[in-house]
Amino acid sequence: MGQLITLKLAGKGLSHRTRLYISIKGMISDEKLQRKIGFTPHEGQQLVIASQARDITICAGRRWGKSAICAYLALKVLLEKDKRIWIVSPTYDLSQKVFDYLVRWYMKVAPSQANSISYRPNPRIRTPYGSWVECKSTENPQGLLGEELDLEIIDEAARMQRKIWETYLFPTTASRKGKTIKISTPFGKNWFYEQWVDSKKDGGAFTFQSKDNPYFPSSEWERAREKLPEHVFKQEYQSLFLDDAAAVFRGIREIVGRCLEDVRTDHRYVMGVDLGKYRDFTVLTVMNSVTHNVVFWDRFKDINYPLQKQRIEMIAKRYKARIVIDSTGVGDPISDDLARMGLVVDDFKFTNTSKQQLVEKLSLFIEQKALTIPDEPVLIDELESFGYELSESGVLKYQAPAGLHDDAVISLGLAVWGLPSVKRVKITNPLTGLLDRREEPRKIKHFEYV
Numbered sequence: 001m002g003q004l005i006t007l008k009l010a011g012k013g014l015s016h017r018t019r020l021y022i023s024i025k026g027m028i029s030d031e032k033l034q035r036k037i038g039f040t041p042h043e044g045q046q047l048v049i050a051s052q053a054r055d056i057t058i059c060a061g062r063r064w065g066k067s068a069i070c071a072y073l074a075l076k077v078l079l080e081k082d083k084r085i086w087i088v089s090p091t092y093d094l095s096q097k098v099f100d101y102l103v104r105w106y107m108k109v110a111p112s113q114a115n116s117i118s119y120r121p122n123p124r125i126r127t128p129y130g131s132w133v134e135c136k137s138t139e140n141p142q143g144l145l146g147e148e149l150d151l152e153i154i155d156e157a158a159r160m161q162r163k164i165w166e167t168y169l170f171p172t173t174a175s176r177k178g179k180t181i182k183i184s185t186p187f188g189k190n191w192f193y194e195q196w197v198d199s200k201k202d203g204g205a206f207t208f209q210s211k212d213n214p215y216f217p218s219s220e221w222e223r224a225r226e227k228l229p230e231h232v233f234k235q236e237y238q239s240l241f242l243d244d245a246a247a248v249f250r251g252i253r254e255i256v257g258r259c260l261e262d263v264r265t266d267h268r269y270v271m272g273v274d275l276g277k278y279r280d281f282t283v284l285t286v287m288n289s290v291t292h293n294v295v296f297w298d299r300f301k302d303i304n305y306p307l308q309k310q311r312i313e314m315i316a317k318r319y320k321a322r323i324v325i326d327s328t329g330v331g332d333p334i335s336d337d338l339a340r341m342g343l344v345v346d347d348f349k350f351t352n353t354s355k356q357q358l359v360e361k362l363s364l365f366i367e368q369k370a371l372t373i374p375d376e377p378v379l380i381d382e383l384e385s386f387g388y389e390l391s392e393s394g395v396l397k398y399q400a401p402a403g404l405h406d407d408a409v410i411s412l413g414l415a416v417w418g419l420p421s422v423k424r425v426k427i428t429n430p431l432t433g434l435l436d437r438r439e440e441p442r443k444i445k446h447f448e449y450v
Contacts, residue, residue, distance in 0.1 A: 030049060030076075033075070033076065033079075033109075034072075036108060036109060037072075037075070037104075037105040037108045037109065038108070039068070039072060039105065041065075041068075041069065041072070042065065042212075042213055042214050042215070043212075043214075044060075044064065044065070044206070044208045044212050044213070045065055045068070045069045045072075047206065048069050048073075048206060049069070049072070049073070051203060051204055051206075052203075053199065053202045053203050053204030054177075054179050054180070054202070054204070055179070055180050055182075055195075055198075055199050055202065055204050056179070056180070056181045056182070056199065056204040056205075056206070057157075057181075057182045057183075057192070057195050057196040057198075057199040057204060057205050057206070058181070058182070058183045058184075058206045058208070059184065059185070059186055059192075059196050059205075059206065059207045059208075059239050059241070060183065060185065060206070060207070060208040060209075060210075060212075060239055061185060061208065061209045061210030061211075061212075061236060061237045061238060061239040062185060062210050062236055062237060063210055063213060063216055063220075064208045064209070064210055064212060064213045064216070064239075065213050066155070066183040066184075067097040067098045067101055067155070067183075068101055070087075070098045070153045070155070070181055070183060071098045071099075071101030071102040071105065072101075072105070073151070073153075073181065074087065074098065074102050074133055074151060074153060075102055075105050075106060075109070077131070077150060077151045077179075078102070078106065078125065078127060078131050078132075078133050079109065079127075079131075080131060081129050081130055081131060082129070082130040082131060083130075083131040083132075083150045083151070084131070084132060084147070084148065084149045084150050084151075084176070084178075085131075085132070085133035085134070085149065085150065085151040085152070085153070086133070086134055086135075086136050086147070086149055086151075086152050086153065086172070087099055087102075087133065087134070087135045087136065087153045087155065088135075088136045088137075088138065088144070088152065088153065088154050088155065088169060089135075089136075089137060089138070089154075089155040089156055090137065090138050090139070090156055090159050090160060091137050091139060092122060092123070092135055092137045094155055094156055095123070095135040095136065095137065095155060096123055096135060097155065098153060098155055099123045099133075099135050102125070102133065103117055103125070106125060110127075113127070113128070116128065122134065122135050122136070122137075123135040138160055138161075138164045138168075141163075141164055141167070141168050144164075144168035144169065144172070145168065147172050148172060148173075148174075148175045148176050148178075149172045149173050149176060149178045150173075150176050150178040150179070151173075151178055151179050151180075151181070152169065152172055152173055152178060152179070152180045152181070153181045153183070154169060154180065154181070154182045154183070155183055155184070156183075156184050157182040157183065157184040157192045157195070158184035158185065158186055158187035158188075158190060158192035158193075159184065159187060159387075160192075161385075161404070162190070162191040165191060165195075166191075182195055185235060185236050185239060186235050186239060186240065186241045186242070187235070187387065188241070188242065188243070189241050189242070189243055193241045196241075207239055208239060209237065209238050209239050210224075210236075210237045210238075210239075211237075221237065224236070224237050225237070232388075248359060248363060248386050248387060248388065248398065249362070249363055249366050249367075249383045249384070249386060250363075250366070250367060251366060251367060251369065252366060252373075252380060252383045252384055253380070254369060255366055255369055255371060255372055255373055256372070256373055256374070256375050256380065257293075257372040257373075257374075257375075258374075258375075259291075259293035259294055259295060259372040259373070259374055260294070260295055260296065260297065260374050261293070261295045262295075263295075263318060263319045263320070264288070267288050267289065267290045267291070268288075268289040268290065268320075268322075269286055269287065269288055269289060269295070269319040269320060269321035269322070270286070270287050270289055270321055270322050270323075270324060270415055270418035270419060271284060271285065271286045271287075271296075271312075271315065271316055271319065271321040271322070271323050271324070271415060271418075272284075272285040272287070272324050272325075272410075272411040272412060272413065272414030272415030272416070272417070272418065273312060273323055273324070273325040273326065273411065273414065274326050274407045274408075274410040274411040274414065275308070275325070275326055275330065275331050275334060276301055276407055279301075280301065280405065280407055281299050281300065281301045281405060281407040281408075282299070282300055282301065282303070282308055282407070283297075283298070283299045283407045283408050283410070283411035284296070284297070284298045284299075284311070284312065284315055284411065285297055285408075285411040285412050285414070285415040286315060286319050286321055286415070287371070287415040287416065287418075287419065289418075289419055289420055291372075292365070292370055292371040292372065292419065293371070293372045294371070294372065294373045294374055294412070294415070295319070296315060296319065297374055297376055297379065298311075298315070299378060299407070299408060305330075305334060308334075309334060309337055309338060309341075312338060312343075313338065313341050313343065316338075316343050317343070322344040322345075322346065322418060323338060323343055323344065323345045323346065324346045324348055324414040324415065324417055324418035325338070325345060325346070325347060325348065325414070326348055326349075326350060326410065326414065327347035327348060327349055328348075328349050328350045331347075332347070335347050346418060348414055348417065352397055355398055356398060358410075358413045358414070358417055359386075359398045359409075359413060361413070361416055361417060362409075362412060362413040362416045362417075365416050365419075366383075371416065373412070376408075378408055379408040379409075379412065382400065382404070382405060382406055382407075382408045382409045383408075383409055383412075385400060385404055386398070386399075386400055386406055386409050387399070387400070
C-alpha cells in the first residue's frame with residue numbers, strides 16, 4: 001500500500017506551508033500507525049486490513065465496527081501522496097460516521113493540520129501533499145459525476161439504488177485503478193448482495209455478525225433477539241441475506257390493473273391527500289369504496305397552496321369523495337380551508353405510531369389483493385422500494401430509502417385508511433409476518449394517534 005508521508009516541522013520563522021516537508025519512510029507499518037492513533041482492530045477487522053482485493057464488500061451487523069475499519073483504510077491512503085478518496089452515503093449525516101473517525105485519527109498523525117479540515121460545503125480533508133478525502137451524498141446524484149478516485153468507500157450500500165452504483169459510483173475508480181469498499185447491513189437480496197457474491201471470487205467478500213465484535217455487549221445481543229421481529233434481527237444483527245426481507249409491501253405487481261375511471265353515481269369514493277410543495281410532491285389518490293379500485297391518481301409539485309386547494313376541491317367534488325388528508329404541520333390549515341369549502345375532511349396526523357398503523361393496513365390490503373392500483377411507474381416504484389430503518393435504539397421506522405420519495409405510498413395509504421370499517425379484520429404486520437386481530441378505528445374528524 002504505497003508509501004507513508006511523514007510531516008515534520010523544520011525551522012522557525014518560515015511559513016506554515018514552507019515548514020512542512022516530506023520524507024519517504026517506505027511501506028506503511030500497520031503496527032506503528034495503529035499504535036499512533038490508538039486503534040486496536042479486532043480479528044474480523046484484521047482480516048479486512050489484510051485483504052489485497054481491489055473490490056471489498058463487507059456485510060456486517062450493527063456495531064461490528066464497519067465505520068472504524070473504513071476510516072482506518074482511508075487514513076492509510078490519505079497518508080500517501082496525491083490520493084483521492086470519497087466517503088459516499090445516502091446522506092451526509094451517515095457519511096460523517098466514517099469521517100469523524102478519520103478526523104480524530106488524522107489529527108493524531110498530523111496535529112498541526114487542523115486547518116486542512118473543513119465542513120462546508122461538505123466534510124473534507126486536504127493534506128499539504130496533494131491528497132484529499134471528501135464526503136458525498138447520493139441525494140444529488142449529479143454531484144457524483146466526473147471524479148477519478150483512488151479509494152471509494154460506500155457506506156449503507158444496501159440502502160442505495162442500483163442505478164447510483166452502476167451509473168455514478170462504479171466508473172469513478174476506473175482511470176486510477178482505484179479500490180472500492182462497500183459496507184452495509186443486508187437489505188434483502190438486492191444489488192449489494194450481488195456485489196458481495198461477486199467479491200467472493202477474489203476473496204473480497206466478508207460477513208460478520210454483531211457479536212463477532214468482542215466489544216459488543218452480549219446483553220444487547222439478547223435484548224435485540226427478544227425485542228425485534230425475527231427477520232429484522234437476522235438482517236440487522238446476524239447479517240443474513242434474506243429473500244424479500246426488505247419489502248414492506250409484497251405482491252404489488254399482482255394488484256396492478258386497468259382501474260382508472262370516471263365517477264359512478266351509485267358508488268362512494270374516498271381520496272387520500274399527501275401534501276407537498278417544492279421538495280416533495282402532492283399526490284391525490286381517489287379510491288372507489290365499493291370496488292376498492294384506484295379510479296383517479298395525480299402527482300404534482302412546485303404549485304402554490306391556493307392552486308393545490310382548488311385542484312383538491314375540483315376532484316373531491318367531481319367524485320363526491322370524502323378526503324383523508326395528512327394534516328401534520330402545514331396540512332392543518334389546508335384541511336380547515338377544505339372543510340370550509342363544504343368538503344368532508346378527515347384529518348390524519350402522523351406520528352411514528354400512526355404511520356405504522358397506516359402502513360400495516362395498506363400492507364394487509366395489498367397482501368390480500370383487496371385493491372387494484374393503476375399501472376403508474378412512480379407509484380409502483382415507491383411501493384416496491386418502501387422499507388424501514390432501525391434506529392440505534394432499536395426503534396423501527398417505516399420510510400422510503402434515503403433520496404427517494406414516499407408521497408405516492410402515503411397518499412394511497414390515506415385512501416385505504418378511509419375505506420369503510422369492518423367489524424374485525426386481521427392486520428398483518430409486514431415486519432413480523434404475524435396476524436394481529438384488532439378493531440378497525442373509527443374515522444373521525446381530527447383523528448390522531450398519541
